[in-house]
Amino acid sequence: MRRLWHLLGVAFGLASAVGCFLVGAYFQHTHATRQLQQLVQQDVYAYYISPKIFAAYARADPQFGFFNIPKGAPNHVQRIMKYGFPGLDDVRLYSDFVLSYDRRNRVAHWVCEHLQLANLQGARGVGRASATYRADLSVPSNFRSTLADYKHSGFDRGHLAAAGNHRGQQVHCNETFLLTNIAPQIGQGFNSGAWNKLEIYVRELTQSFGSVYVCTGPLFKPRAQGNRKWSVEYQMIGENMVAVPTHFFKVIMVESRLPLGKPYMEAYVLPNAPIPDQSTLRDFLCDIREIEHFAGLHFFQGIRRSAIFGSNYPSESKVFREFA
Numbered sequence: 228m229r230r231l232w233h234l235l236g237v238a239f240g241l242a243s244a245v246g247c248f249l250v251g252a253y254f255q256h257t258h259a260t261r262q263l264q265q266l267v268q269q270d271v272y273a274y275y276i277s278p279k280i281f282a283a284y285a286r287a288d289p290q291f292g293f294f295n296i297p298k299g300a301p302n303h304v305q306r307i308m309k310y311g312f313p314g315l316d317d318v319r320l321y322s323d324f325v326l327s328y329d330r331r332n333r334v335a336h337w338v339c340e341h342l343q344l345a346n347l348q349g350a351r352g353v354g355r356a357s358a359t360y361r362a363d364l365s366v367p368s369n370f371r372s373t374l375a376d377y378k379h380s381g382f383d384r385g386h387l388a389a390a391g392n393h394r395g396q397q398v399h400c401n402e403t404f405l406l407t408n409i410a411p412q413i414g415q416g417f418n419s420g421a422w423n424k425l426e427i428y429v430r431e432l433t434q435s436f437g438s439v440y441v442c443t444g445p446l447f448k449p450r451a452q453g454n455r456k457w458s459v460e461y462q463m464i465g466e467n468m469v470a471v472p473t474h475f476f477k478v479i480m481v482e483s484r485l486p487l488g489k490p491y492m493e494a495y496v497l498p499n500a501p502i503p504d505q506s507t508l509r510d511f512l513c514d515i516r517e518i519e520h521f522a523g524l525h526f527f528q529g530i531r532r533s534a535i536f537g538s539n540y541p542s543e544s545k546v547f548r549e550f551a
């Protein structure tokens with residue numbers, strides 16, 4: 228008899244625990260739904276990130292909001308990072324772009340920008356003429372790249388977030404010259420050639436469509452050594468050994484002007500090498516998943532992939548076949 232009471236007690240305890248859990252889950256869910264509805268009213272593009280929002284709520288991490296954006300992060304950061312962080316290694320916030328810094332290679336992993344017409348048209352007198360390259364003192368000195376590293380290296384100080392994309396305020400433009408946003412690039416035929424063309428193309432997209440997200444970074448691409456072995460080879464410059472990337476990528480996402488319109492994404496990978504003038508940008512189109520594979524990053528995770536990835540891309544892009 229005693230035993231029976233005991234069993235009943237345990238059963239009742241279990242039932243009430245499950246009940247409380249269900250009630251809690253129900254309230255959490257309705258709360259999430261309400262928040263989501265509010266968000267979609269404020270911003271139609273939030274529709275695309277709804278699955279992630281639910282995932283974020285399910286995790287219920289008190290310190291982080293959507294996509295691990297710290298709650299209370301400045302508004303411009305929430306705007307730039309609306310579709311998620313490609314990675315979370317040493318994330319650094321600037322006034323008009325966000326980057327993740329690779330302390331070992333002393334170049335960024337990625338730099339994210341959100342371009343609107345105001346960024347490009349800019350204010351009078353704002354521009355690169357009054358900006359200068361400088362070391363980023365916010366990086367600990369033992370991990371920092373310096374002007375001396377680039378001097379006489381034979382490489383250009385190449386922008387990841389382009390200076391011409393940040394003409395709204397001189398502070399914005401100045402920050403693109405911090406060496407955290409700079410990587411060693413071949414000058415002739417790359418930085419002043421194809422890479423420049425790609426930057427201009429991104430600005431043209433912004434002129435036409437009004438809202439463009441772009442994520443830029445270096446790649447260190449392995450070469451086949453035969454027998455399923457691979458190796459990565461790249462130069463390093465200066466006392467601080469700044470790594471010279473083998474390739475650079477840009478992942479571009481254009482928001483639709485239509486409410487609930489699908490965003491458009493494409494990506495480019497260019498070898499850090501002189502590129503013949505007659506080659507066109509289309510030659511360097513690349514599957515975003517390929518970049519993710521080599522960079523260890525994940526782009527625009529807030530957007531449902533199936534909506535974007537068609538059979539448009541060859542499985543291996545021309546650049547990876549011909550410039551390996």
Ligand SMILES: *[C@@H]1O[C@H](CO)[C@@H](O)[C@H](O)[C@H]1NC(C)=O
Nearest residue numbers: 357358359396397398399401
């Ligand atoms: C931009 O940089 C230049 C040169 O380093 C400096 O003289 C100027 O004061 C800076 N402007 C702003 C707004 O930070």
